[in-house]
Amino acid sequence: MPDRSVSRSRSVSPRPSNRVSPRRSNRWRGGLAALCAGLALALGAGQGVAAAAGTPEPPAPRGKILTAPLAAVGGLVHPDDPPAGANDFNCKPTKAHPRPVVLLHGTWANAYDNWALMSPYLKQLGYCVFAAEYGGTPGNPVKATAHVPVSAGQIADFVDRVLKATGAHQVDLVGHSQGGGVTPRWYLRFAGGTDPAHPERNKVHSLVGLAPSNHGTTGSGLGTLTTKLGLNKPVSLVLGEAYEDQLVGSEVNTTLDRDGDTQPGVDYTVIATKLDEVVTPYTHQFLKAGPKATVKNITIQDICPRDLSEHVAMAYDSNAAQLVRNALDPAHAKPVDCGLTLPVLGG
Numbered sequence: 001m002p003d004r005s006v007s008r009s010r011s012v013s014p015r016p017s018n019r020v021s022p023r024r025s026n027r028w029r030g031g032l033a034a035l036c037a038g039l040a041l042a043l044g045a046g047q048g049v050a051a052a053a054g055t056p057e058p059p060a061p062r063g064k065i066l067t068a069p070l071a072a073v074g075g076l077v078h079p080d081d082p083p084a085g086a087n088d089f090n091c092k093p094t095k096a097h098p099r100p101v102v103l104l105h106g107t108w109a110n111a112y113d114n115w116a117l118m119s120p121y122l123k124q125l126g127y128c129v130f131a132a133e134y135g136g137t138p139g140n141p142v143k144a145t146a147h148v149p150v151s152a153g154q155i156a157d158f159v160d161r162v163l164k165a166t167g168a169h170q171v172d173l174v175g176h177s178q179g180g181g182v183t184p185r186w187y188l189r190f191a192g193g194t195d196p197a198h199p200e201r202n203k204v205h206s207l208v209g210l211a212p213s214n215h216g217t218t219g220s221g222l223g224t225l226t227t228k229l230g231l232n233k234p235v236s237l238v239l240g241e242a243y244e245d246q247l248v249g250s251e252v253n254t255t256l257d258r259d260g261d262t263q264p265g266v267d268y269t270v271i272a273t274k275l276d277e278v279v280t281p282y283t284h285q286f287l288k289a290g291p292k293a294t295v296k297n298i299t300i301q302d303i304c305p306r307d308l309s310e311h312v313a314m315a316y317d318s319n320a321a322q323l324v325r326n327a328l329d330p331a332h333a334k335p336v337d338c339g340l341t342l343p344v345l346g347g
Contacts, residue, residue, distance in 0.1 A: 058124040060318045060337055065345050067117050068316040075113025079141035083115040085123030086131040089165040093128050099172050099205055100128040100162050101328065104155065104184055106177030106315075107144045107213075107242050110136070114176055117316050117346070118324065122174075125325065128166055132158040134183075135242060144178050145240025148252045151178075152186040156193065159203055170205040172328055176315045177278065180209025180270075181285070182246055186256055188263045199265025199292060206267040208327045210314040211276055215257065215284040216248035220277050223247040248284070262293035269296045269327040271320055275343070278311035298323060304338035309346060316346025 071083075086103065093100055101122055105114035111131035123129045135151035136143025144151060159171055173184050184207055187193045195201040218224045226232050232244040245252040262268055268287050276282040282299075289295040300307050300320060309317040319338055326333035341347035 058121065060322050061117050061121045065342065065347055068313065068345050071113045071116035071316075074116065075110050076141050078112050079110050079143075080133065080138055081112050082131045083112050083119040085120040086111065086115065086129045088128070089130075089161075091128035091166065093166055093168050094126060097125070097127045097329070098168065099170050100130055100166050100168050102155075102159060102162060102171045102173050103129065103131040104134070104173060104175035104179030105131070105144060106175075106179050107240070107246070108142050109176075110141050110143045113141070114179075114315055117318075118174065118321055121321055122325075122328075127328070128168075130158070130162050130171075134158070135240075142240075144183075145242050147241040148178075148183050148186050148245040149190070151183050151242070152191045155184065155187045156191040159187075159193070163203065170203060172206045172208070173204055174208045174210070174324055174328075175212065176210045177311065178213050178242060178246060180207070181212030181214040181279075182252060182256060183242075184209075185214065185261075186252070188266060189256065189259075194263040194266060196264050199263075202263070202265045204266055206269070206327065208269045208271070208324055209285070210271050210320055210324070211273060211279055211282075211311050212270060212285050213246045213279050214261070214270070214287060216250060216253040217246055217279045217284060218248055218281070220280050260290040261287040262290040262295060264290070264292035267294045267296075267327075269298065269323075271298045271300055271314070271323050271327075273300050273307070273309050273311070273314060275301075275308065275310040296327070303336055304341075306338065306340045308343055309341045310343045312344050313341060313346040317341045318347060 103111065103115045103119060105111050111133050115131050119129050119131060132155055133143055134154040135146035162171055175181070175184055188204060188207070193202065193204045226235050227247060232247065236244040244250055270285050270287055272282050272285045274282055279285055286297040287295045300309065303323070304319045307317065307319050309320065314320050319336055319341060322334070322336045339347065
């Protein structure tokens with residue numbers, strides 16, 4: 001359960017064209033360089049370095065196959081620490097990047113192990129980057145297990161803190177799995193993230209979801225089985241309430257989807273993989289735009305046919321990172337320099 005009291009009901013009643021460049025060069029930089037890069041990201045002190053003014057923009061964060069497994073180890077050792085580049089509450093947004101980026105990790109993960117690639121990459125691009133922890137207790141590396149409305153309330157508190165510290169009017173949310181789907185959407189609809197009558201007052205400008213759990217999952221059949229056997233609640237006692245909340249037909253999903261997928265004034269981007277084994281079928285991740293909202297649904301293999309990322313690897317996929325960059329700054333979108341990525345490890 002969450003580490004601090006949140007005045008949310010435990011029921012689900014609401015509280016309030018990318019182009020591909022022809023080749024990808026220098027894919028591998030050698031074992032020693034990859035090891036150093038992975039160690040720096042996964043075991044570092046959590047302080048990213050922004051690109052200095054006038055220096056070339058950082059390249060796509062490729063060639064770091066070791067980042068994902070080393071970050072997983074780092075997340076066990078540092079379960080409450082932010083990833084490199086995140087949570088500098090003295091950071092002030094620039095004219096080029098006026099909105100802070102808030103990263104939201106997935107179920108059974110934490111900010112440290114989920115964002116060891118994305119956080120320093122966005123920081124080097126010049127963004128103020130923040131990584132929330134939600135749905136778990138201090139010291140426990142397994143987070144985002146709480147009831148979705150409770151987790152959404154914690155995200156609401158974190159975004160308010162970011163807005164106050166930075167002086168920004170809005171944030172952009174980038175999330176993986178639960179953190180890109182059902183929980184931020186609950187925050188947007190029911191926990192104060194948007195003002196449908198006055199979209200200009202929204203606290204969130206855009207939501208970018210990597211393999212997001214938007215319309216419920218069958219869990220490659222596991223969720224279907226536990227539902228048919230009436231075992232969802234017993235299983236949730238072990239795996240957390242977020243397990244049942246994210247299944248197809250859950251009360252949370254039914255409540256959230258009742259009035260459409262989107263909120264006025266928010267730009268949504270979904271980046272999915274055909275190889276997703278967690279949020280299944282993967283087409284359940286896609287959204288349909290409602291009034292005064294925009295949606296861009298992307299299947300990463302349509303952009304990069306050699307991309308073999310499944311659910312976990314999406315957070316460590318340099319192709320996906322470039323798509324996130326384009327979604328955050330569509331006026332300066334660049335071609336995705338596609339290359340082979342691997343299941344679990346990314347690339």
